[in-house]
Amino acid sequence: xxxxxxxxxxLPVDRVGDSWQASPGGLVAALAxxxxxxxxxxxxxxxxxxxxxxPFHADGIDLVPVALDAQDxxxxxxGFSNSTLWPLYHDLIVAPQYNExxxxxxxxxNERFAAAVSAVAAEGATVWVQDYQLQxxxxxxxxxxxxxxxxxxxxxxxxxxDLFRQLPWREPILRSLSACDLIGFQRAADExxxxxxxxxxxxxxxxxxxxxxxxxxxxxxxxxxxxxRELVGNPTLLMLGVDRMDYTKGILQRLLAFEQFLExxxxxxxxxxxxxxxxxxxxxxRTRREVEEAVGRINGRFGRIGRPVIHYVxxxxxxxQLGAYYAAADMMLVTxxxxxxxxxxxxxxxxxxxxxxxxxxxxxxxxxxxxxxAYLCNPFDVSSIVRAMEDAAQPDPQRMRAMxxxxxxxxxxxxxxxxxEAL
Ligand code: ADQ
Numbered sequence: 001x002x003x004x005x006x007x008x009x010x011l012p013v014d015r016v017g018d019s020w021q022a023s024p025g026g027l028v029a030a031l032a033x034x035x036x037x038x039x040x041x042x043x044x045x046x047x048x049x050x051x052x053x054x055p056f057h058a059d060g061i062d063l064v065p066v067a068l069d070a071q072d073x074x075x076x077x078x079g080f081s082n083s084t085l086w087p088l089y090h091d092l093i094v095a096p097q098y099n100e101x102x103x104x105x106x107x108x109x110n111e112r113f114a115a116a117v118s119a120v121a122a123e124g125a126t127v128w129v130q131d132y133q134l135q136x137x138x139x140x141x142x143x144x145x146x147x148x149x150x151x152x153x154x155x156x157x158x159x160x161x162d163l164f165r166q167l168p169w170r171e172p173i174l175r176s177l178s179a180c181d182l183i184g185f186q187r188a189a190d191e192x193x194x195x196x197x198x199x200x201x202x203x204x205x206x207x208x209x210x211x212x213x214x215x216x217x218x219x220x221x222x223x224x225x226x227x228x229r230e231l232v233g234n235p236t237l238l239m240l241g242v243d244r245m246d247y248t249k250g251i252l253q254r255l256l257a258f259e260q261f262l263e264x265x266x267x268x269x270x271x272x273x274x275x276x277x278x279x280x281x282x283x284x285x286r287t288r289r290e291v292e293e294a295v296g297r298i299n300g301r302f303g304r305i306g307r308p309v310i311h312y313v314x315x316x317x318x319x320x321q322l323g324a325y326y327a328a329a330d331m332m333l334v335t336x337x338x339x340x341x342x343x344x345x346x347x348x349x350x351x352x353x354x355x356x357x358x359x360x361x362x363x364x365x366x367x368x369x370x371x372x373x374a375y376l377c378n379p380f381d382v383s384s385i386v387r388a389m390e391d392a393a394q395p396d397p398q399r400m401r402a403m404x405x406x407x408x409x410x411x412x413x414x415x416x417x418x419x420x421e422a423l
Pocket of ligand 1: 153156213242243244273274275293315316317319322339340341343344345347352
């Protein structure tokens with residue numbers, strides 16, 4: 001039995017051949033010491049459908065797998081989580097779809113997660129539920145196990161009350177979250193959006209708080225910039241984008257701004273790394289098409305043979321190589337239309353301890369609250385991104401130093417500790 005249970009959609013592991021390897025990530029790095037110290041475990045889906053596994057151990061963490069079948073994946077994960085909640089919570093960048101069958105699966109899968117937690121949690125244990133895929137778990141657990149102390153953290157934004165009220169299933173979700181002993185949000189604005197809805201269910205005595213997530217600076221550390229710069233022809237100005245290929249990230253807008261920057265006589269080379277994401281969903285395929293069309297056009301206009309102006313890849317880069325890209329880049333472009341936090345911005349800052357580099361950052365990323373010394377822009381206004389790029393081309397090193405100090409003293413371990421202490 002466990003005194004501390006983390007429950008998230010995904011287990012922090014990936015299959016490598018016949019075995020499972022811990023996947024490096026800030027969340028698991030921050031929680032692993034707590035899990036070990038408090039005899040804890042992590043409940044989640046191993047990332048392959050129709051795989052039924054017994055609880056196992058990877059890198060010193062006890063893992064409790066929850067199985068999802070192909071229909072769960074379609075209706076719970078791609079459907080309700082990523083085609084209903086994701087666009088709704090990111091302020092309708094694309095239209096959310098409301099589908100009764102998806103909702104039914106969302107309920108069923110949340111019941112399965114809650115039952116799995118209940119089976120492994122000791123009397124009086126602390127349970128920490130992560131993110132939008134599992135919003136019904138707190139309510140289900142509290143009913144079954146009133147002895148548990150339950151916290152919930154939302155990694156993505158929480159929309160304004162008027163938007164949230166579109167959701168046909170708004171009340172069961174609000175009621176479930178309200179069963180928590182503590183609900184954590186990325187920004188004060190997300191927290192107050194949520195509180196603005198409590199009157200809908202006549203609940204006001206719910207404990208909420210703001211806990212901006214951060215990074216583990218030892219996972220993405222600055223690498224050697226020289227080989228990266230050489231690879232792309234030692235440009236005078238190297239810009240970088242690193243994202244999941246997601247319509248929330250504003251990759252196309254960034255490329256259009258880069259194109260205007262060149263049109264206006266700017267000289268620069270851009271590396272855009274984009275990890276494939278949710279590729280069976282239409283809007284994600286469309287986003288990829290639009291991005292790739294723009295990359296082709298801009299390279300066709302401004303590149304030369306052997307010297308493209310944009311170096312683009314559509315695959316993940318191993319964590320231990322990212323630090324070299326961050327260190328090599330004179331300018332980081334983080335331009336989401338909406339983002340809970342955006343850890344890429346913080347990883348870049350962590351890789352510039354000497355005040356070098358410049359961060360162009362969307363004012364709609366949660367990170368903009370803490371990283372206010374960045375070159376802020378409005379991603380809905382391409383000319384605002386261009387202006388930020390032009391300002392950031394002559395950066396003030398004090399601004400990067402101030403952000404670096406902040407990120408290194410407010411890391412993911414501090415985030416986890418502050419949430420758990422409040423809980
Ligand atoms: P994401 O939307 O996935 O996370 P982000 O916070 O930027 O966004 O985290 C992405 C992570 O994946 C980073 O650690 C980054 O290094 C890595 N990554 C991204 N692109 C990559 C690439 N091309 N190659 C290799 N690695 C790549 C959600 C929310 C965010 C919130 C986090 C954490 O949407 O707003 O900050 O959760 O709460």
